[in-house]
Amino acid sequence: MLNTITLIGRLTRDPELRYTQNGVAVTQFTLAVDRPFTDQNGNKKTDFIDIITWRGLAETCAEHLNKGRLVAVVGRLEIExxxxxxxxxxxxxxxxxxxxxxxxxxxxxxNNNDIDPASIGSEVSFDPDEIPF
Known part of the structure; x- marks a missing residue:
């Protein structure tokens, strides 16, 4: 089975950094992603997609990202x-x-866009009971 999603879009707001009771960093933000077509009136539609990051990646995103920044996100879709x-x-x-x-x-x-993935701890395993919201 495969659950992989790749998105490119702009942040609609600054990331929100929080910590779980166990001290694990978690950040949430929303991406505005334009659809690749227009409607009958020539208008583009945009999807607003919630993103969550964990641990070092969460802290890096909170430190370096803000509203309007263009980012690519690779991850997995989660339905609750x-x-x-x-x-x-x-x-x-x-x-x-x-x-x-x-x-x-x-x-x-x-202009420094290059973040070493090894330095941000992109491990995403977590206990769902740790989510503070």
Missing amino acids: TYETQDGQRRRSARVVAEQVRFLDSKKNGD
Whole structure:
């Protein structure tokens, strides 16, 4: 079986860095990804995709990314099912990132886009009970 997704898009907001009760870093952000076609009126549609990163990768993303930055994300799709307060079953989707590549430079003029993957600890195994939200 294979569950791999690759996205290129812009952050819609600054990443939110949190830590689990066990001290594991977790960051969330949303990517705006344009669809490769237009509608009947010539307008592009955009998907807003939730991304989550863990450990060293989470800390690196929180430190170096901000709203508007262009990134490539490689990871896996995760679908969760939950029940609302009124008893309705809902599903939500997000991408658990294993790699994040910075595709543009920071707006402050820093042109260093090369982050050594070995230095950011992109290991993504975790205990779901550690998620603080």
